[in-house]
Amino acid sequence: MIVNPLSSQYLGFSIASPIVVAACPLSAKIENIEAMQEAGAGAVVLFSLFEESHINNGEPDSQYRVDRDSYLRLVEQASDLNIPIIASLNGTNLDHLSQMTMAVMEAGAHAVEYNPYHLPINLMRSGRDIEDELVEIATEMRAICQRPMAMKLMPTLSSPGYLAMVLDSTGIDGLVMFNRLYLPQVDTDGMELSRHVHLSHKEDSAWGIHWASLLHGKMNGSIIGNSGVEHAEQVLQYLLSGANAVQVASCLIRNGIDYITTLNRGLKDWMEHHECEDIPSLIGLLSEQRQADSTAHDRVQYMKSLHNFHSPYFK
Numbered sequence: 001m002i003v004n005p006l007s008s009q010y011l012g013f014s015i016a017s018p019i020v021v022a023a024c025p026l027s028a029k030i031e032n033i034e035a036m037q038e039a040g041a042g043a044v045v046l047f048s049l050f051e052e053s054h055i056n057n058g059e060p061d062s063q064y065r066v067d068r069d070s071y072l073r074l075v076e077q078a079s080d081l082n083i084p085i086i087a088s089l090n091g092t093n094l095d096h097l098s099q100m101t102m103a104v105m106e107a108g109a110h111a112v113e114y115n116p117y118h119l120p121i122n123l124m125r126s127g128r129d130i131e132d133e134l135v136e137i138a139t140e141m142r143a144i145c146q147r148p149m150a151m152k153l154m155p156t157l158s159s160p161g162y163l164a165m166v167l168d169s170t171g172i173d174g175l176v177m178f179n180r181l182y183l184p185q186v187d188t189d190g191m192e193l194s195r196h197v198h199l200s201h202k203e204d205s206a207w208g209i210h211w212a213s214l215l216h217g218k219m220n221g222s223i224i225g226n227s228g229v230e231h232a233e234q235v236l237q238y239l240l241s242g243a244n245a246v247q248v249a250s251c252l253i254r255n256g257i258d259y260i261t262t263l264n265r266g267l268k269d270w271m272e273h274h275e276c277e278d279i280p281s282l283i284g285l286l287s288e289q290r291q292a293d294s295t296a297h298d299r300v301q302y303m304k305s306l307h308n309f310h311s312p313y314f315k
């Protein structure tokens with residue numbers, strides 16, 4: 001029997017690789033989803049169905065990528081493939097999210113990822129208000145969603161670790177850490193604020209890796225690393241720190257869907273070189289939990305890194 005060394009677990013599913021396609025427009029076509037399966041993706045998170053599209057079914061405002069019915073048709077088609085298909089629901093209104101959850105489950109989604117994307121721009125909302133809203137969404141959706149479910153978090157939380165523990169206690173199956181911030185940019189030529197999506201680079205993985213490391217071994221649900229995977233090295237850094245799987249978008253948009261094969265090959269090569277037999281045995285090997293006294297260790301490392309930084313102008 002041939003054993004696949006990359007086989008892993010994701011939200012309770014056995015998957016062929018810990019590399020999962022993150023929500024992005026690459027999943028808008030069924031042929032692309034087939035290509036993701038072919039290239040060895042562990043699972044696919046479809047691009048988001050926005051609550052705005054759900055309410056007006058894409059009409060009269062056409063700024064949303066697809067209308068609700070087309071999205072549900074795609075879920076239906078994709079769920080016939082052999083990898084887990086995860087519907088992504090973007091919004092915060094509990095009624096809308098409930099209806100959307102029922103609809104994607106009926107269409108055959110194997111799991112649901114909730115993305116309550118919000119920028120903390122209301123000056124009168126406290127961190128506690130924002131966190132309470134996320135916990136309410138997780139609790140309510142857990143009661144409705146009869147499939148595995150994950151929640152995608154923003155990186156701007158005041159205490160991601162505490163919130164992760166509270167969200168985990170609602171019984172959800174995983175946390176995606178973290179979404180990317182899309183902030184407006186000041187266009188000094190056009191004299192306006194503009195919003196552009198920028199693809200990520202490996203430096204963008206540091207925050208997610210840090211929290212995977214701190215949360216490893218503390219949660220019942222999965223930790224899903226997201227942001228900044230450019231090469232197999234970042235996948236390994238997430239896994240060694242404690243993530244159970246990793247989602248990727250930018251590197252596939254930049255290099256094509258077949259880049260999943262390159263990432264998987266990179267993982268396999270590293271495992272062979274380090275005589276590592278399977279993915280579960282490497283998860284969390286370098287997590288913060290394994291450090292003797294992590295708080296003191298962190299502070300010493302912090303002081304050392306400032307002290308050891310050099311520049312010719314420091315003379």
Ligand SMILES: Cc1cc2nc3c(=O)[nH]c(=O)nc-3n(C[C@H](O)[C@H](O)[C@H](O)COP(=O)(O)O)c2cc1C
Binds near residue numbers: 047048049200228
């Ligand atoms: C063009 C583009 C479209 C995206 N659309 C969605 C979306 O519909 N829903 C969502 O939850 N995330 C969306 N994302 C965010 C990605 O799922 C992912 O969280 C983010 O890009 C970080 O991963 P990366 O560093 O591998 O790109 C999008 C990202 C890009 C680049």
